[in-house]
Amino acid sequence: xxxxxxARVLIDSPLPQLDRLFDYEIPREFLEDARPGVRxxxxxxxxxxVVDGYIVEHGDTDDSDRPLSELDCVVSPIPVLTPELYxxxxxxxxxxxxxxxxxxxxxxxKRMVRAERAWLASDVPTLPTVDSASLxxxxxxxxxxxxxxxxxxxxxxxxxxxxxxxSRLVGGAHDGEDVGGWAALLAAAAIHTLARGxxxxxxxPDHRDRAQIEAALxxxxxxxxxxxxxxxxxxxxxxxxxxxTLADAPCIVLGNRSSVYSPVSSLGLIxxxxxxxxxxxxxxxxxxxxxxxxxxxxxxxxxxxxxAGHTRTTDVERLIAVGWVREIAPAKRITPKVVLSAxxxxxxxxxxxxxxAFAAARQALSDKPVLVQVSRPGYAPVxxxxxxxxxxxxxxxxxxxxxxxxxxxxxxxxxxxSAMSWTCPDCTSTRFRMASSGSERTADDLGRAFPGVRVIVxxxxxxVTHVDSRPALVVATRGAxxxxxxxxxxxxxLDGDKMLLADDLRIAESCLRWxxxxxxxxAPGAPVHLVGVAGPxxxxxxxxxxxxxxxxxxxxxxxxxxxxxxxxxxLEGDRRAVDAAIAALREAVPTLDELxxxxxxxxxxxVRALVRFDYASGAKVTESLRAxxxxxxxxxxxxxxxxxxxxxxxxxxxxxxxxxEL
Numbered sequence: 001x002x003x004x005x006x007a008r009v010l011i012d013s014p015l016p017q018l019d020r021l022f023d024y025e026i027p028r029e030f031l032e033d034a035r036p037g038v039r040x041x042x043x044x045x046x047x048x049x050v051v052d053g054y055i056v057e058h059g060d061t062d063d064s065d066r067p068l069s070e071l072d073c074v075v076s077p078i079p080v081l082t083p084e085l086y087x088x089x090x091x092x093x094x095x096x097x098x099x100x101x102x103x104x105x106x107x108x109x110k111r112m113v114r115a116e117r118a119w120l121a122s123d124v125p126t127l128p129t130v131d132s133a134s135l136x137x138x139x140x141x142x143x144x145x146x147x148x149x150x151x152x153x154x155x156x157x158x159x160x161x162x163x164x165x166x167s168r169l170v171g172g173a174h175d176g177e178d179v180g181g182w183a184a185l186l187a188a189a190a191i192h193t194l195a196r197g198x199x200x201x202x203x204x205p206d207h208r209d210r211a212q213i214e215a216a217l218x219x220x221x222x223x224x225x226x227x228x229x230x231x232x233x234x235x236x237x238x239x240x241x242x243x244x245t246l247a248d249a250p251c252i253v254l255g256n257r258s259s260v261y262s263p264v265s266s267l268g269l270i271x272x273x274x275x276x277x278x279x280x281x282x283x284x285x286x287x288x289x290x291x292x293x294x295x296x297x298x299x300x301x302x303x304x305x306x307x308a309g310h311t312r313t314t315d316v317e318r319l320i321a322v323g324w325v326r327e328i329a330p331a332k333r334i335t336p337k338v339v340l341s342a343x344x345x346x347x348x349x350x351x352x353x354x355x356x357a358f359a360a361a362r363q364a365l366s367d368k369p370v371l372v373q374v375s376r377p378g379y380a381p382v383x384x385x386x387x388x389x390x391x392x393x394x395x396x397x398x399x400x401x402x403x404x405x406x407x408x409x410x411x412x413x414x415x416x417x418s419a420m421s422w423t424c425p426d427c428t429s430t431r432f433r434m435a436s437s438g439s440e441r442t443a444d445d446l447g448r449a450f451p452g453v454r455v456i457v458x459x460x461x462x463x464v465t466h467v468d469s470r471p472a473l474v475v476a477t478r479g480a481x482x483x484x485x486x487x488x489x490x491x492x493x494l495d496g497d498k499m500l501l502a503d504d505l506r507i508a509e510s511c512l513r514w515x516x517x518x519x520x521x522x523a524p525g526a527p528v529h530l531v532g533v534a535g536p537x538x539x540x541x542x543x544x545x546x547x548x549x550x551x552x553x554x555x556x557x558x559x560x561x562x563x564x565x566x567x568x569x570x571l572e573g574d575r576r577a578v579d580a581a582i583a584a585l586r587e588a589v590p591t592l593d594e595l596x597x598x599x600x601x602x603x604x605x606x607v608r609a610l611v612r613f614d615y616a617s618g619a620k621v622t623e624s625l626r627a628x629x630x631x632x633x634x635x636x637x638x639x640x641x642x643x644x645x646x647x648x649x650x651x652x653x654x655x656x657x658x659x660x661e662l
Contacts, residue, residue: 006059007034007071009042010086012052012101014285016630018044019099023059025068034071037079039111041072054081054104076116080108080246082263084301089261091296096655097569097622097629098286106284107261108242115236116243125249128225130195133171137220138195141167141188144330149192152269157298157305157325159316160185161547162273164336164520166487173219178485179212180520182308186271187216189306190252194221198268198303199250203260203290205279207232208465212483213254221252229255229262257282257290260297267303270294276313276506276513277479287654291315310516310546314509314557315564317550327547335544336519341492341529352437357492357529358449361473364489364526365453369472371488372446373518375495377459377477378402378438383410385424386431394419403434442494443475458482478514487523496533505562505659508537512549515541561595561612563658569611569625573632573651575600578607581628581651588624589617598660606650610660625653 005026011018024042026034034040036057044051050072081104089103142148144163151158162182169177169184190200190213204210210230217226227241245253245262253262257280260270272280272294280290291307298305307316307325319325341357353361361370376382383392383401392401392410399414401422410419410432423430437445439459447455454472458464458480467474469485476482478499499511519528519541530538540549558565571578578600586592592613599609613621632651 003061004068005031005034005061006068007040007055008057008059009040009053009071010056010081010101010104011042011044012054012105014099014102016099016626016633019093019101019630021056022053023068025070027070030071030074033074033077035077035079036083037081038077039075039080041075043069043072045069054086056081056086076111078116078120078243078246080242082246085261085263087300088293088297091300092288092293093286094626095292095296095618095622096286096288097626097653098288098655102285103261103288106258106282107263109239110235112236112239115240119240119243125224125244125247125251127197127249128194128222128251130191130221134191134220135195137171138188138191141184142192144332145185145328146331147328148189151326151328152189152193152304152306153196155268155298155302155304157295157319158307158328159312159320159325160306160308160328161312161330162308162310162520163330163334164310164516164544165334165524166483166521167216169216171219172216174215177215178483178487179216180483182273182310182520183209183212184216186273186306186308187213187220189269189271190217191220193268193304194225194250194252196268197250198266199252199264200269200271201253201259201262201264201267202271202273203255203257203280203294204273205256205277209273210254210256211465217252217254225249225251227251227253227255227262229253229259231256231258260290260293267297267301269304269306270298271306271308274309274513274517275307275316276309276311276509281658285654287656289656292656295319309513310520311509311513312547312550314506314550314553317547317554318564321551321554333544336522336528337525338519338528338530338542338544340534340538340542341531342534352445352494352531353492354529354531357490357531360490360527360529361492362450365450365471365473366489367471368469368486368489368523368526369456369467369474369484371481371484371491371518371521372442372473372475373481373491373493373495373514374437374439374442374475374477375499376438377461378440383432383434385427385429386433387429388424388427389433390424390426392419392422392424392432395422401432403432439475439477443473446473446475456482478518481518481521483521487526488521489523489526491518491522491526491528493518493528493530496530496538500533500537503661509550509553512537512540512546516546562660563656566612566614567618567621567655568657568660569613569621569653569655570657571600571609571611571625571651571653572603572606575607577628577632577651578609580632581625581653582609582611584628585611585621585624589613589620591617592621610657612660622655625655629653 008021041050089100093100165181166178167181167184193200245264275291341354364370394412397415399412401410443455443457456474458476464482467484596612600607
């Protein structure tokens with residue numbers, strides 16, 4: 001019998017039972033193009049249709065008589081799936097009890113034919129060079145961290161507390177523009193890496209962060225060496241950027257969470273900014289956080305790994321405690337001037353802005369803008385009954401009512417309907433009261449308190465990225481604070497006590513991050529007033545000891561077995577499927593104690609259970625959970641004609657959930 005060439009193909013399918021390699025015969029006409037990494041279409045006999053896939057590797061030449069289907073076609077001759085990317089997708093999926101194809105769906109953009117043809121017709125990128133002026137600028141920016149350059153060259157894993165100040169760019173395409181000191185530091189580290197002939201991947205939460213680093217890099221590296229990667233790009237632009245990362249010439253990739261998978265050549269550095277931001281947590285299955293993907297990739301491809309932020313997450317602090325990540329401290333510590341501001345004797349206890357913060361704002365407004373951070377956008381995000389203080393809810397959908405402006409008819413935040421004739425179900429009152437002040441109402445109040453001063457609102461609906469150095473009151477929601485030229489003359493952090501009331505294990509950690517990021521926008525020596533907050537989290541901000549706060553959080557969570565001291569997996573589905581998965585897990589991992597599994601408890605129309613497990617047993621736990629998902633999926637296959645319909649696959653697994661919420 002004639003020997004056959006065999007391709008091992010990963011099928012692009014959400015079905016968990018198809019998450020393995022399938023053997024297909026390569027027809028003679030496809031032998032030249034059917035290389036590992038290319039897109040193909042293959043027949044799926046069980047479904048009676050043709051599906052997409054990737055050739056992962058060539059199998060052994062087969063001269064047996066076993067039946068093998070043939071490749072239907074080679075979609076594109078470009079090998080978009082590199083061996084390193086497949087290895088990363090496989091490891092990330094196994095760690096999260098998910099499918100490798102789900103990871104690759106995030107990593108490899110949809111094929112755009114015109115972008116692909118343009119790329120094939122273009123010149124091959126050459127090795128980028130960095131001029132001496134750019135290298136000198138990078139060296140100056142990295143100078144406060146004497147060990148940083150050697151740590152990058154040695155491929156270390158490191159955690160860095162970014163300088164809490166603005167940095168004015170000198171030279172380059174954005175000469176004289178202010179960016180965060182952290183953005184200049186990450187840009188300098190990327191330039192240092194590119195100058196050594198290595199690629200750098202910088203992962204940031206959103207477009208505002210990306211714009212700052214892009215400004216720091218503009219004019220300092222060749223344009224073709226800077227690859228932008230984010231969801232706001234058009235599909236052709238995103239696919240073209242992905243194709244650029246496949247070239248042999250090194251580059252700097254700058255983008256959001258999925259850019260951590262960019263298949264660059266000669267990886268020298270992966271840098272994550274603000275890994276505590278929820279935007280770096282992938283909502284799509286299997287939900288691998290960019291931080292975890294970066295750690296796995298660094299193990300596979302070596303290179304340096306940098307976690308940078310104004311605060312330290314407990315996840316990174318745990319890695320430092322076990323010796324997996326090394327802390328690199330600056331030669332000289334820089335701290336903002338933080339004031340814990342409270343109401344003084346004789347002031348109203350309900351005063352939203354204490355006299356000390358008010359006086360600091362008035363003084364700063366003589367020549368600089370002032371930043372006021374609030375917790376929520378809108379005018380009055382929360383309304384209550386004026387008589388009994390019962391929350392005002394929509395009579396149609398029970399959603400919360402809010403007011404768009406003073407005197408406006410309240411509207412529902414969920415369905416958008418107006419509540420023209422609302423009546424309190426508890427006391428039958430028809431009058432509302434504003435229980436909270438959003439960004440717009442705060443702007444109105446401060447505008448009356450400071451007549452003649454500009455008032456700028458920055459939130460989800462009114463996004464402002466930069467303000468000039470003229471006096472102004474800038475009212476911004478957390479995370480939407482614009483950069484002021486030269487820094488703010490004062491920063492006032494309001495609603496901190498309300499932020500801390502959120503039902504979230506990590507809310508104090510998140511609040512410290514929001515406040516620290518805002519404090520870093522102040523001008524040198526400018527006061528930062530934290531209003532109405534006391535306790536450990538307030539002291540950590542005032543003393544600028546965020547790493548110590550993270551260590552204390554870890555120590556407090558350890559006896560309670562709370563994440564990230566342990567890993568947590570969530571199981572959700574019908575009672576029978578969840579019980580079967582738990583039984584199989586106890587059999588596969590007998591070391592799990594009685595308190596390792598919480599639930600199952602009713603959750604909507606299903607049940608939900610949580611599994612707490614140590615990092616050492618993670619592989620066995622995720623393997624067992626994945627097997628249960630596949631087993632349940634096999635039961636949901638379409639039955640033969642004439643047989644009763646089997647129940648659908650209702651078992652869903654999410655690993656590394658951040659909280660123990662049942």
